[in-house]
Amino acid sequence: MLVYGDRQHTADPRALHAAIAARLARAATLPPGLERHAVLAAALIEAGELAQGIADADYAARGLDELSLAQDWAMALLLGCAGGLHRSWHDGAVAVPEAGQCLLRLPERIDTRLAEGFAFYALYPETYALAAEASGLPAATRVIGLRSIGAPLAAMVATGLGSRNPATLRPAGHPFRREIAVGPGLASSLTPGAPVAVVDEGPGLSGSSFGAAADWLAARGHPRGAIALFPSHAWPPGPMASPDHRARWDGMARHVCSFEAAVLPRLAGWVADLTGAAEAPPEDIGGGAWRRGPAEAWPPAHPMQERRKYLLAAGGRTWLLKFIGLGAEGERKADRAARLAAAGFAPPVAGLRHGFLVQPWLEEARxxxxxxxxxxxxxxxxxxxxxxxxxxxxxxxxxxxxxxxxxxxxxxxxxxxxxxxxxxxxxxxxxxxxxxxxxxxxxxxxxxxxxxxxxxxxxxxxxxxxxxxxxxxxxxxxxxxxxxxxxxxxxxxxxxxxxxxxxxxxxxxxxxxxxxxxxxxxxxxxxxxxxxxxxxxxxxxxxxxxxxxxxxxxx
CATH class of the missing domain: 3.90.1200 (Aminoglycoside 3'-phosphotransferase; Chain: A, domain 2)
Structure with missing residues (x-):
């Protein structure tokens, strides 16, 4: 069946860098707190798009992944954003990084891809740094992110480990049979047998992106024990995974910090200025749990595709907290929701708090x-x-x-x-x-x-x-x-x-x-x-x- 598609946009990398600089400049004017933290997250996401787009432009020109000065510059900016976001999570008073200037010759245009985990699936980049902190891996670990979203996630893992100079790779080919092509310069920068962390969201139906990276590392002399995986969840690859990839997955260390462990305990506090003090923990109504009444009358649900959403009893009433996206995606959606509400076509909007749209729960609606x-x-x-x-x-x-x-x-x-x-x-x-x-x-x-x-x-x-x-x-x-x-x-x-x-x-x-x-x-x-x-x-x-x-x- 044909159902899914990628969202790809063409951008001027200089304009994207200017937008990141503006984000960071705005963050520097804000007091410590969630609003500034959300702006730092938006800057990280956009810096991830910049790094991904530059690396993909190099890949398109060469037919493989290789080192380049432009990629090094973009990754340094991305690491700065990751460090600022990670420190803000632990201590909101941290200084804001600066975007700096770019004196390099950049591509005229780059193709950037929407990071679906940040836009749809409540994948918070902060959790990857927290997983890295808890992993026990040494700072000498070489971090490899699998593009697209693996670029900013790799920067977060590197920040959590205290590692420098992460690299990114582009798995390509059939979705269930990805392959990796790497140039000699990038290949020689990885010491055979040294610890490596491979970072991406997923795995999905096949886990073939993780599998392709593990195949390449194994061919380079890295034993399973030297390869650590940083996925977005603790479950194994889906039914389309090859037997070899499934066996290798089971034999490699995996490090995950879940939404439930890191984000959910903070959620009621994030929205308290809008809702009042929480009277009970948030109630999960995602994955079809929003349905009420006799089960035989329920509409269908596709739990894996649903946005995270919660009911929160606070301030004497019930509120709906729905994830709509981090960074610019969330800002655009919140503005759209507010305009629909003002026109009388959608429920009222109280505000947006680091990815979650806050709305009153309409008890009288059916x-x-x-x-x-x-x-x-x-x-x-x-x-x-x-x-x-x-x-x-x-x-x-x-x-x-x-x-x-x-x-x-x-x-x-x-x-x-x-x-x-x-x-x-x-x-x-x-x-x-x-x-x-x-x-x-x-x-x-x-x-x-x-x-x-x-x-x-x-x-x-x-x-x-x-x-x-x-x-x-x-x-x-x-x-x-x-x-x-x-x-x-x-x-x-x-x-x-x-x-x-x-x-x-x-x-x-x-x-x-x-x-x-x-x-x-x-x-x-x-x-x-x-x-x-x-x-x-x-x-x-x-x-x-x-x-x-x-x-x-x-x-």
Missing amino acids: PLDPAAIPREVLAAQVAAYLRFRARAFPAGPGRGAGLDALHAMARHNAAETLGEAAAARLDRWSPRDLARLAALARPVETDNRMQTWEWLALPDGRLLKADAVDHHAAHDLIGCQDIAWDVAGAMVELDLDPVLPVDPDLLGLLLPCYCAFQLGAWTMAQEAAPDAAEGARLRRTAGRYAARLRAALGA
Whole structure:
């Protein structure tokens, strides 16, 4: 199934360095505390993007990873940010690092990749330095980060160990069979048999990035006992891991400091200025635990893809704390949430605190039951929401899949599930048709989640969108689309006729594409179901999208 995609942006490295300098200058003006700490985290993330982009530009030019002065400069800046963030975690009064100047010749443009762990999965870079501190590894350990996110995480591990001069590598190739190419200069800088720490998030389905690095180190004469892994969780690689990589994983030391150990104990204190004093520990409602009532009536959930979220009893009421992203990603999402709330389309926003959006929990709200609302009322409220979204959140180029990519996804997913004959019905859209429709599309920051369980019904009849800030920038291939994508979503999820006047030919293409994407997403979720009951819910959901796709194709 085709579901996931990378978020890649082109940037001027000098402008990115100037933005980091501005972050650090702002941090220097703030008093010690969480706000300054969050600004330091944002600077680290952006310095990680700079280091990753420069290293990837070198990799693209040479076809392998090798030492360079530009990479050394970027890593020195990144280490400075990591040191400042780590010391701030322990002592908020620490001095703020400076960005300095760059006198080197940098690439004109670099490609930076969104660090998904920081944006979606509450991966706090501070935990990697804490894991390094507790590891017992010597300061002489050579730290290797696996790009993309491995660049800033390696800087945090090096800071925690007191190590200097970490390196980064780019695993490339098939997602389940990554390989590493290293030049002689970088290779010779690693002493065979000396202790090495390999740093990345994951492992995921295969753990092949960690596996590729371990393969290369083993070929260089590093025994398993000399290789330590710094992953983002304590679980082994998933079912697509090779037997060799799984065996090697089991034989290497692994060092993890979990969110629950490091961040969760501080969370209530972080938000206390907004919520008042906590009356009980935060209650985890992530991973599907937000569902209430009889289990047989629960909507489906994909626990591995859900954001962290908690209920907090504080100040005489209940609050929702939801992770929306560290650094600039979180700032953008918080601004979007506030604008939606001000327009009356989303719950109120109290503030953002180091990645967590703070909102009052609306006890009186209930999940949407479309049958309980007159269709014309439901259609009018959905139309007003989508009209506002299309006007308020325009998207620049390259922030979503093109129509050709959506068409290819739909054809692939349809063939996988319905067969080639059904998928062939998508061939009625020729490349010329797709180009013509692409010229009509006006991408915006679409909602991309129109399911009934994403809406809240208030006692006065108003509807609020419960989760509307970041699915256009999620870890999938859809991204920003013409508002017709959400119109198609409302047709499928809420059984409405088109609620806005959109081009009928464009809608005619996007409707099967929407069904095919949802079919792929929920089919893959089913493969990772945590138990039989969730698996059954996911199977029924995937089956519903298969039926809608068949109908949309006339198959």
